[in-house]
Amino acid sequence: MIKPSMSVEIAGIKMRNPVMTASGTFGYGQEFADYMELESIGAMITKGLSLKPKAGNNTPRIVETPGGMLNAIGLQNVGIDSFIATKLPFLRTVNTPVIVNLYGNSLEEYGELAARIDDLEEVAGVEVNISCPNVKQGGIVFGTDPAAASQVVELVRKSTSKPLIVKLSPNVTDVVAMARACVDAGAEALSLINTLTGMAIDINRRRPVLANITGGLSGPAIKPVALRMVWQVSRAVNVPLIGIGGIMNATDALEFILAGATAIQVGTASFLNPSAAEEIATGMESWLVENGVSDIGELIGALKC
Amino acid sequence: MQFQSQVLSNVEVSPGYFKMRMTAPPAVLESSAGQFVMVKVSRAIDPLLRRPFGIYDMGVYVTPYTDSGTQTFVEILYKVVGKGTGMLSDMHQGDALDILAPLGKSFDHGPEDEEKILVGGGVGLAPLYLLAKELVKSHRVRLFAGGRSKEDILCITEFERLGVETYVATDDGTLGDRGLVTQVMMKHLAAGNGPSRLFACGPFPMLRAVAGIAEEMQVPCQVSLEAYMACGMGACLGCVVKGVNHSAETPDYRCVCKDGPVFESTDLSWE
Numbered sequence: 041m042i043k044p045s046m047s048v049e050i051a052g053i054k055m056r057n058p059v060m061t062a063s064g065t066f067g068y069g070q071e072f073a074d075y076m077e078l079e080s081i082g083a084m085i086t087k088g089l090s091l092k093p094k095a096g097n098n099t100p101r102i103v104e105t106p107g108g109m110l111n112a113i114g115l116q117n118v119g120i121d122s123f124i125a126t127k128l129p130f131l132r133t134v135n136t137p138v139i140v141n142l143y144g145n146s147l148e149e150y151g152e153l154a155a156r157i158d159d160l161e162e163v164a165g166v167e168v169n170i171s172c173p174n175v176k177q178g179g180i181v182f183g184t185d186p187a188a189a190s191q192v193v194e195l196v197r198k199s200t201s202k203p204l205i206v207k208l209s210p211n212v213t214d215v216v217a218m219a220r221a222c223v224d225a226g227a228e229a230l231s232l233i234n235t236l237t238g239m240a241i242d243i244n245r246r247r248p249v250l251a252n253i254t255g256g257l258s259g260p261a262i263k264p265v266a267l268r269m270v271w272q273v274s275r276a277v278n279v280p281l282i283g284i285g286g287i288m289n290a291t292d293a294l295e296f297i298l299a300g301a302t303a304i305q306v307g308t309a310s311f312l313n314p315s316a317a318e319e320i321a322t323g324m325e326s327w328l329v330e331n332g333v334s335d336i337g338e339l340i341g342a343l344k345c
Numbered sequence: 346m347q348f349q350s351q352v353l354s355n356v357e358v359s360p361g362y363f364k365m366r367m368t369a370p371p372a373v374l375e376s377s378a379g380q381f382v383m384v385k386v387s388r389a390i391d392p393l394l395r396r397p398f399g400i401y402d403m404g405v406y407v408t409p410y411t412d413s414g415t416q417t418f419v420e421i422l423y424k425v426v427g428k429g430t431g432m433l434s435d436m437h438q439g440d441a442l443d444i445l446a447p448l449g450k451s452f453d454h455g456p457e458d459e460e461k462i463l464v465g466g467g468v469g470l471a472p473l474y475l476l477a478k479e480l481v482k483s484h485r486v487r488l489f490a491g492g493r494s495k496e497d498i499l500c501i502t503e504f505e506r507l508g509v510e511t512y513v514a515t516d517d518g519t520l521g522d523r524g525l526v527t528q529v530m531m532k533h534l535a536a537g538n539g540p541s542r543l544f545a546c547g548p549f550p551m552l553r554a555v556a557g558i559a560e561e562m563q564v565p566c567q568v569s570l571e572a573y574m575a576c577g578m579g580a581c582l583g584c585v586v587k588g589v590n591h592s593a594e595t596p597d598y599r600c601v602c603k604d605g606p607v608f609e610s611t612d613l614s615w616e
Contacts, residue, residue: 064581065580065581066580067578067579067580071578071579071580072578072580074346075347075578093596095596095598096582096585096596096598099572099584099585099586100573100583101573101582101583101585102573102574102575102581102583102584103573104392104393104394106391107390107391107393108393109393109394109575111575111581111583113581113582113583116582116585116598259390259393260390260393288390308393308575310576310580311394311575311576311580311581312385312393312394312395312575312576313347313385313443314347314445314576314578315347
């Protein structure tokens, strides 16, 4: 059988396949170069970058929970300038689109960040993080209020001509309202879901396990929630979606594609299997071959309800 | 590197403590003491994450059961503390594991003319055994081992077999001197034996005490830390510790997995 077409396009970013690496789970790419072929996947998304370097939260920052993990890293990152100086040169050598995830403490910072990357040739697009649950300032406010989200997206839209993806929080009553607000404000694609806020308790110490008390739940435990949200949003908006949430293998990835996602992001899976993203891309292609599907596009939103 | 491995043996060396030997590709022999492995205990999603273990030993033995006639192995010494290590302790010869190794930075032996002093608390002895093996070839090596009770003093005879001089302290006095291992160490070091270098692995309070002694006596000291970690390769940033320059204004976080697990004691904040 002939090789199926795996390529997809998100907001003008052409990808060899729908597999992307989720922000915060793939470092700055180089960390994984020893374990997988970085040119085997569709795109890489950087750790969330802020205007200034960010220290992150106190420890413990992570704890395993059944079928998942909670993290409260607090967006520790090198800052946009250091990223451009020290991390981007390596990424430039890899023939895979690089999408930068941006996080601002204020509306203005989002705008400044977007402007900063606008003329960088190596940056294929922007994913705006309006949904990190682990930082006290900003973040979650923009991620849970449609009006505030609109403001951020509009400003970023004005500040850069790069393809614009907005990453949605699941910690809302109505994810569809958030999705619509972001699309109306200029988002060309949506990625969902970020982590679900949760907590873990140590009964012997009578204390929360995480220093931050609450953290973001990721991993297989959140996949059903993520699938539901992708499906709901796909029926409400007309921009491509990127499905995220507990994707561990090609089957999981294909479930998101059927639910309406054009692409998917591999997150927590990369922590326990550093070659997970490559294996998922290969596995998806094999499934297409085995099932006589000639183009991944045929599966996008092909769920029969 | 990432490899599929099989359990060769899994022995309870003391109540709640196991030594597990696993097959490994020959390249694992390029590991050094202080480096660690990440073990996926089960293919299932619970427990989800790998578990980090310091390398206790590694080597090659002759066997008729492989094409090459030899088998490379890597060995860990672990304490059963939760679900992951509980499942590991139930494994038998032939069971499959998925391993990442070697990870992290190793101990720096330091100059030739020093005496090398190892300090281990409980299962913290694990990386010190491989270190002792490396050091005994050309140095006088002394080990101070501490634990709550005699059951927590592990593999002492293995150290002695290498030619290491061993001193033991237990909280309850059931083996060796009663008291903290750092107190016993102080007593013996006070005798004064010329230049020396400390290598420590164990609970954080013990390491802090050792670091304090090292500072007081102006002795170089390396510590090997343990931390919760998800990835082992510097991506999750879950395992960070505070570096010596850390403050709220000028954060200095270091990854135990990548910047460590072995650190110069003077590079860390011990608050």
